[in-house]
Structure formats: structure tokens, C-alpha cells
Amino acid sequence: xxxxxxxxxxxxxxxxxxxxxxxxxxxxxxxxxxxxxxxxxxxxxxxxxxxxxxxxxxxxxxxxxxxxxxxxxxxxxxxxxxxxxxxxxxxxxxxxxxxxxxxxxxxxxxxxxxxxxxxxxxxxxxxxxxxxxxxxxxxxxxxxxxxxxxxxxxxxxxxxxxxxxxxxxxxxxxxxxxxxxxxxxxxxxxxxxxxxxxxxxxx
Numbered sequence: 001x002x003x004x005x006x007x008x009x010x011x012x013x014x015x016x017x018x019x020x021x022x023x024x025x026x027x028x029x030x031x032x033x034x035x036x037x038x039x040x041x042x043x044x045x046x047x048x049x050x051x052x053x054x055x056x057x058x059x060x061x062x063x064x065x066x067x068x069x070x071x072x073x074x075x076x077x078x079x080x081x082x083x084x085x086x087x088x089x090x091x092x093x094x095x096x097x098x099x100x101x102x103x104x105x106x107x108x109x110x111x112x113x114x115x116x117x118x119x120x121x122x123x124x125x126x127x128x129x130x131x132x133x134x135x136x137x138x139x140x141x142x143x144x145x146x147x148x149x150x151x152x153x154x155x156x157x158x159x160x161x162x163x164x165x166x167x168x169x170x171x172x173x174x175x176x177x178x179x180x181x182x183x184x185x186x187x188x189x190x191x192x193x194x195x196x197x198x199x200x201x202x203x
Contacts, residue, residue, distance in 0.1 A: 005115045017045075028151075031118070040070065041067070054174055093130075098126060165182075
């Protein structure tokens with residue numbers, strides 16, 4: 001199997017931890033070399049976790065999973081980040097409100113890294129801003145981009161919806177699209193769940 005490098009933004013990293021589907025997502029996507037942002041840690045996720053509509057027990061469990069994941073998943077190599085942030089394109093990107101520094105860094109690393117790679121982002125504002133403001137670069141990035149929704153759909157295809165339904169239902173408060181797709185009581189069928197998630201994916 002060919003190596004696949006994947007650069008995860010903080011949003012998807014946290015949400016996969018909340019759903020307890022990190023390992024399953026890597027397997028379903030065929031990722032052999034995952035990378036995270038330096039801020040994707042339990043301490044760095046505190047604000048995001050507070051904002052999620054999840055209970056304290058799940059919030060604590062997610063923090064524990066993030067600690068384990070951060071130990072196992074390397075931060076994007078500094079030399080790759082340094083090469084990205086010294087470009088004029090990076091400075092142009094972060095001058096726009098819809099693009100934050102972390103997203104810009106991993107996008108440019110994915111764009112210029114000479115490897116088989118994916119950019120995994122849950123930031124729809126970023127995707128929209130790139131498509132609108134940097135259409136040339138976006139067209140190059142587009143085949144590499146995977147959304148949170150696409151990660152979950154990939155896991156469903158490999159593991160089966162019923163096998164992960166309970167975990168998704170418990171964690172539905174971590175993401176608006178997930179909550180709508182699975183339903184307030186977790187009542188969605190496999191087909192309706194997949195159709196709904198597909199409709200919410202930005203790509």
C-alpha cells in the first residue's frame with residue numbers, strides 16, 4: 001500500500017476524538033502518516049470543548065483521548081511549516097478574515113509537500129475563502145481536501161453505520177452537521193444519515 005500523509009486541522013482532530021473514531025478514520029482513509037497542529041492537544045482544545053453541546057463526562061473522555069492522540073501523532077514538521085510561513089502566499093492568505101493561520105499553514109504544507117497527501121479540514125469558512133480568493137491554489141488543493149463529513153462517511157463504508165451509530169449519537173453535540181444527520185434521538189437510518197452528511201460536506 002502506498003504511504004498516505006494527512007494533515008489534520010484542529011477541528012477535525014478534536015471531533016474525531018469526541019466521536020472516538022480516530023483509529024477507525026485513519027484506517028478507513030488509508031492514512032499511514034497523520035500529522036496535527038501543535039495546538040491540537042487536550043489543553044489547546046479546552047475552549048472548543050466548552051463550546052460543544054456535550055456532557056461533562058464526554059468532555060473529560062475527549063480530553064483523555066486527545067492526550068493519547070497527541071502522544072502518538074506528530075506535529076507537522078517545523079521545517080515544512082517554516083517553508084510555508086515565509087511565502088508571500090501565506091501572508092496574503094492570513095490577511096483575510098476567513099483564513100486562520102493554522103489552516104493556512106497546513107494548506108500550504110499540503111500544497112508543496114512532495115508526497116501522497118490529504119488535507120483534512122473542518123473549516124468551511126476556510127474552504128469557501130480559498131475557493132473565492134485564491135481559485136488557482138484552491139483548484140490544486142481541491143483533490144486533496146477531506147472534510148469531517150467525508151471522514152465519517154469513509155468510516156461508515158468500512159465499519160458499517162450500525163457499528164458506529166452509538167458513538168456518533170453520543171457525540172452528536174460536537175458538530176452541527178452530525179447532529180442534524182443522525183437526529184436528536186439518533187434515529188436516522190444508514191441511508192438518510194449518509195445522504196445528509198454528503199449534503200453538508202463542502203466538497
